[in-house]
Amino acid sequence: MLANSSLGENFWYLRLAQILSLLGDQLVLIVLPFYLLQLTNNVTTVALVLSISNLTSIAVTLIMGVVADQVKRKTLIIAGTLCKGFCWLVILVLFSSRCLDIALLTSIYLLAACSGAMVAAGVAGILPEVITSQFFSKGIAVVFSSNALIKITAGLLGALVLSNFSLAFLVSPFLYLLSNIFLYKLKLVHKTHKTVDVASSLLLHKFSFTAWKNALFAGVRYFSVTFEYRRLFMTTFLLQMFVAPLQLVLPIAIKTYYPDITNFYGCLIAGNGVGAIIATLVIPYLINKLKSHQIINFSLLLAASTMLVLSIWINKYGLVLCSSIFATAIFTITILLQSGLLQTMQDQFRSRAFTLIFFLEGVAAQFAIFAAGWFIDHFGLLNLFLCMSLGLFTLTILTAKLHIFDFLWRTQSHFEY
Secondary structure: OOOOOOOOHHHHHHHHHHHHOOOOOOOOOOOOHEEEEHHOOHHHHHHHHHHHHHHHHHHHHHHHHHHHHOOOOOHHHHHHHHHHHHHHHHHHHHHHOOOOOHHHHHHHHHHHHHHHHHHHHHHHHHHHOOHHHHHHHHHHHHHHHHHHHHHHHHHOOOOHHHOOOHHHHHHHHHHHHHHHHHHHOOOOOOOOOOOOOHHHHHHHHHHHHHHHHHHHHHHHHHHHHOHHHHHHHHHHHHHHHHHHOOOHHHHHHHHHHHHHHHHHHHHHHHHHHHHHHHHHHHHHHHOOOOHHHHHHHOOOOOHHHHHHHHHHHHHHHHHHHHHHHHHHHHHHHHHHHHHHHHOOOOHHHHHHHHHHHHHHHHHHHHHHHHHHHHHHHHHHHHHHHHHHHHHHHHHHHHHHOOOHHHHOOOOOOOOOO
């Protein structure tokens, strides 16, 4: 059945593996902020732990991006998933023996984040290896819609895992290890390139710091020479500054305004998943009516408007509705940008290019998360929503005026289904 699919059995094996891994990630993301709040009772400390761990992850992703361009990406993903599962097994043992404190949790979470970086680097460039270009856009849509379903599933399980932290610490490593069964089924041929940059050729024979540095710089030069790419990366950096705080804001909003129903956070996660599914459903329709860069600009405006609403009026049902609309807008932007970039970048630079994008976005995101935690402690949650709204409105004007996204689709066709 998988072999008869237009996307191919390799795509579905990879998708099943990623679905299991993503479900584990989502359960961790649900339980971790609340467990950290229970340990520290301080928003700034929670933001600091999350920021440091995520910064470590994106730094390692930048390193692994060079490696992923030269080795089998499948091997890198398997190794990272196994390591991540082992880390959460250790956390489970320490939690069960009541030995888990903030220092130990942070240290092991840092190691798990590094393992996740290996997976991210491998996944960043593997999709064009498992699906033909004819159905590439369809594959992107399937990826995001199935990821959204997992987010909904994790959200619905939120009440269960928040009432029993050990359950999340048990299920997550099991899911990581189970995902490797499908990864082993992948049958990929490692591509050898007719044109390989000198630094990458050196890296194939000797993994030294100098070789890694030269290969990384070769990847940087690949897209930094293009003015349009430089503007695009600066824009995505700024976008993360106004989007990333939502990772911290949603659990804090529930904890602040509805302390007796913290399990409601799972509904917010599910709402985000619904928003992602809506995005994958409307994009094929919208892209035949509007230009892709116009859809992105409209999505930015929609995201800004939802944050403005929350800065004026906050209600638990309003939180679900606004966060779902916000997710729809952001997922629409992400799907279109990734689809455009993956089809324009050369294979031998793909992982390096994308991990560098992730690095820049990740730095912005973690700085924004920590700043948001400090801002909430000093100025309140509603004022943060207002700042996020103003930032997104400003970014919408800049992208529309400067035509920042236009170049990605000058030669791109519509979605193929």
